[in-house]
Amino acid sequence: MNHDVLVLAEAAGDSFIDPTFELLGRARDLATAWGGRVLALVLGPSPDPSMLNADVVLTVSHPKLDAYTPEAHARAAQHVVAELDPKLVLLANTTEGMDLGAALSLWCQRPLVAYAVDVRAEDDAIVATSQLFGGRLLAEVALEGDRGICAVVGGSFPPARVPTRPPVVEVVAPPVSLDGVTTVPRGMPPGEDEDIDITKAPMLVAIGRGLKSQDNVAVAQALAEALGASLSGTSQVCDLGWLPRTRHVGKSGVKVRPRAYLSFGISGAPEHLEGIRESELIIACNTDEAAPIFDAAQYGTTADAIELLRALTSRVQQR
C-alpha cells in the first residue's frame, strides 16, 4: 500500500508561502513514520522547485493553470491525487486550501480535517488536532480509513530544512478535464498594488471593528502620523473599505514583525493573531477584558479606544 505524504505547494511570486515549507517539514516526519515518500505538488508555473524539501516534486502545466482559479486547480489536484493515491494530502488552511480541500475530499472520497494545528501518525492511523470556534476549542480527531486530507493552519510546524540534494522533478500530464474549465482569471483589482509595505514599518497602529465607524479611522491615522508609524488593520476593516487591503494584518493578510504594535478595538481572532505574534511589543486596547488579544499582548487596557487614541496623539504632538 502507498504510504506517501503529498504536500500541495502554494506558490506566491518567486517563492512559496511559508506554510508550504512548514507542511514539508511535518510531511517528512509522517512519511518516515509510515515508510513512504514526501511528494510536493505544484500546479501551474513553479518557482524554483529545488527549494522544496521533498523526494519528488510533481508539476502540472496547462494554460488553465497559469493563474489561480479554484475550478482548474481543483480538477488538476483531483487528477494527481486520484492517480498517485497518497496516504495523506497536506494543504495549508488558506483560501486555496479551502477551495481545494473540500473538492478533493468529496471527489476523492477522503475524510478532510480543517483548521488542523497538529497532524500525527498513530501506527497506521492519521490523527489531527483542530482549532474550532476561533481557537477557543480544540478537537482531537481520528480519520476513518487509511486515506485523508488535512488543511493545516499556518505556523503550526517549524519549516523543513533547506534540502541538501535537489528533489526529483516529475512532470505530470494535465487531465483533459481542464479543457472544460469555464472560470477565467481577471487579474488584480485596480489600484490595489500601490501602497506602502507595512511589513517594513518599525511601528504599527492597528485598528479593528471596535472603532465602530469609518469616521474614526482618521483619529487612528492622526496617532500613526504623530508617531511616525503606519496604519494597519484587521481583515474586517479592510473588507469594509476602511483601509486598503494592503494594510490587512493576519493569516490571510500579511505577517508583521514591528518593534511595537499598538492595537485599538481589535478583539484578536486567530486569523489576526497569527499575523502579529512575532511583534517585539504588543500593546492592546479593547473594552472587553476577556478579548483574546490580551493573550497575545504584553500590555493591555480596557480604555475607550477613541479617547485613548486622542490622549496619545495629543501627548506625542506636545513632546
Next chain:
Amino acid sequence: MDIIVALKQVPDVGAGIAINDEGTDLARDRLGFVTNPFDEWALEEALLLKDMTDGWVTVVSLDDPGIDHALYRALALGADHAVKLVGTGPAWIDSHRRAGIMASWIREQLYDLILSGVQAPDDLDGQLPALLAAGLGHPFASVVVAVEVTETGLIATQEFGGGRVGRIELALPAVLGIQGSLRDPRYVSDMRIRLASMGGGIEEVRSDGETGVPTAGSGLSVRRVFTPEASRRAVMLPASPHEAADAILGLLRERGLIA
C-alpha cells in the same frame, strides 16, 4: 438573478464554552445558537445583488436550533422565500452531510448563484461552499470579498494571504463562500421580524426519503474536545484613557521608540 443563500445556526460561545459529559462535543443543549456570522455577510451580499439585478433571494437551512427566527429575520431583511429542510436527524450535522442534504434539494431548484458564509466556527470537516460546489459540479470560489455582475456571469474578488487578491470570472450557476461584503449586514427591528413570522412563510421540505441521495458523513471521529491552555496574559494598564496614554508613552520611551 436567482440567488440561494445557505444559512446555518452555530453555538454561541460568547458567554463561555460548555463541553458535554463525554468530552466529545460542545454541550449543545446548554448553549444558545446564533446565525453563523459569515452567513450574515452572504445574505447581505445576496440582498445587494438582488437590488442590482432585480433578483430573487431564497434562504435555505436545515432544522438547526433557532433557525425559524433566523429565516424570519432573513425574510424581514428582504429575502423572498425561506425553506427549511426538515427530517435531518440529529442536531449537529457535519459539513459533508449538510452539503449533501442541501445539494439534493438545490438540484431540483432553478437558480443562478449560491452564496454561503466562507466558513463557520464549527466546520471541522471543511467549509460548506466548496463542498456544495463540488457536489453540484459548479464553478466556485472561497474567501470572496466583492462580487461584480457581468454580461455572462460574475466576477468574484478572492482574498489570499499576504495582501494578495485576485479576480476571477465565473459562469453561472456558481457557488461563492463570502468572507465580507462592501456593506455591513443590514439591521432589521424585532417588530419587522415578528411581522414576518406572523405571515408564516417558511416552507418546510422533508429532506429524507424522496430524494434518496446518499449523504456520506465526514469520516472523522472526534476523540475529545478541550479548551487550549491559557497562554500568557497581558499586564493590564489603567482603564482611564489619560493614565493609559501616560503608561503607553512610558513603554515606548523605555524602548527608544519615541523621544
